[in-house]
Amino acid sequence: MNEQLIKIGQRAQKAANQLALLSTSQKNEALNRMADALEKATNKILAANQEDMAKATELPAKFRDRLLLNQERINQMADELRHVAMLQDPTTKIDRGWINKDGLQIIQQRIPLGVIAIIYEARPNVTSGASALTFKSGNAVILRGGKEALRTNEATVNVLRQVLVELGLPADAIQLVKDTSHEVAQKLMELNRYVDVIIPRGSQRLIQAVVEHATVPVIETGAGNCHVYVDRDADLQKATPIIINAKVQRPSVCNAAEKLLVHRDVAKEYLPVVIKALREQGVEVRGDARVCAIVNDVNPATAEDWDTEYNDLIMAVKVVDSLDEAVEQINEHGTHHSESIITENGARGREFQRRVNSAVVYVNASTRFTDGGEFGFGAEIGISTQKLHARGPMGLDQLTTIKYEITGNGQVRK
Known part of the structure; x- marks a missing residue:
């Protein structure tokens, strides 16, 4: 497979050189045609997805939710391409x-x-979204999805590549690695001669494996141990819908809130209310000792809970004495993804935004908005939690670098 990977890399490099010469109108026409083609191929893609789903019965519900496609989700994938x-x-x-x-x-x-490799898990929408963003920004992409979504990814990539063929554009701008073994993933991470950057998307374990083992430069996208902090000056009626949305709307994604911090001045009043609301949505609540003292039937949180990204209907709750303690808790245990403060004190909200070391920091809004589409990027390659080159949702601009073009008239340096 090493020889096959090298050939994939060579073809991607050649395609990237061709893409760099395409006009914007050529790229836009291709993207719109791809969107139409995805919708026309809905039945074929859904059939492939059903095969994947049938083999994924042992996966947890949160992974099956990511893997599942339906008519609405395919339409959303097509709309992403049109938006890009x-x-x-x-x-x-x-x-x-x-x-x-x-x-x-x-x-x-x-x-x-140049050439971007993306290693990701069972998220078929990444296949089309990443292809759209890399293509529009002039990059070739090598996709290596998880084995659970292989048939869905293959069906999707075939549709996108066929459009490029019909338009006389380089089909190798979009390539899928069909061998999903760890050995091949490792070889892809070492393909420095042909791959300019690698972007992992998925669980914290996957991301860390790529960061630790890749020799190709990595843009680290983040696991999401996200927090909501209810300040002592919070509007508590405003707080509950935000917390419920952040936790419940789609608990399996990285921008779902996993931790709730509540200021001690409002804890006795507010904890019974918010815990009741969370439980009504099927959320298992785990609390520190002070939470358990106020709501005595809450399961005690362990030390491990504060560092865990659940991707599930579970939330750990902690009482804090101050903004300082909330910020310290987030910076120590969070993953630098997305955090939110609920407060009517504007100065305290701004202080929270300045001091929290995360890519996206909200005041009075759900963490679920951390998304390239919601930010107006059309789609996203991932949400970067590192500080070099790109941070937060990565759209088109973050998939480019700079070149200095210099014109003289015979000058020589003295």
């Missing part, structure tokens, strides 16, 4: 230009990263 087509092409941007003391005209131009 409407966005500004980042490779047409000139960040700045100037003339230096020697009369050289210097332009800082946006260009594609």
Whole structure:
């Protein structure tokens, strides 16, 4: 398979060189055609997905939810492609230009990263969304999804590649690695000669495995141990719907809230209310000693709970004495993904945003908004929790780098 991977890398590199020369209108036409083709191929894709679902009966419900496709989700995938087509092409941007003391005209131009490899788990929508963003930004993509979604991913990629063939564009701009073994994933992580960057999407275990073992540069996307902090000046009626939405709307995703921190001044009044509301939504609540003293039938939280991303209808709750303690708890135990404070005190909200070391920090809003589509990016490659190059939801701009284009008139350096 090593030789096959090298060939995939070579084809991707060749395709990336061709993509860099495409006009924005060519890319947009292809994306819109891909969207139409996905919708026309709905039955074929759903049939493949049903085969995957039939073999995934042992998976936890949260993973099956990510794996499942239906008519609505395929329509959403198609709409993502159309939205990306409407966005500004980042490779047409000139960040700045100037003339230096020697009369050289210097332009800082946006260009594609080149070849991007994406290793991800059972999320078929990533296949189309990542393909759209990489294609629009002029990058070739090598997709390596999980074995659970292999048939769905293959059906989806075949549809997208066929559109490129029909338009006379490089089909190898989008390639799928069909061998889902760990050995092949490791080889892909070491394909430095052909892959410019690798982006992992999925569980914390997957992400850390890629970060620790890849020799190709990695953009670390984040597991989501996300927090909501109810401040002493919170509007408690506003707080409950935010918390329920953040935890319950889709608990299996990385921007779902996993922890709830409540200021001691409102804990006795508010904890019975919010815990009742969470339980009515089927959420298992685990609490620290102070929570258990107020609501005595709450399961005690363990030390491990504070570092756990559940991806499930489970939430750990803690009483804190101050904003300082809330920030300390989040920075120590969070994954630097998304956090929210509920408060009517504007100064305290701004302080929370400045001090919390996460990619996205909200005041009076659900963490579920951390999403490339919600931010207006059309789709997202992932949500970066590191600080180098890109942070937060990664859209088109984050899939480019810079080149300096310099024009002179015979100048030599003295």
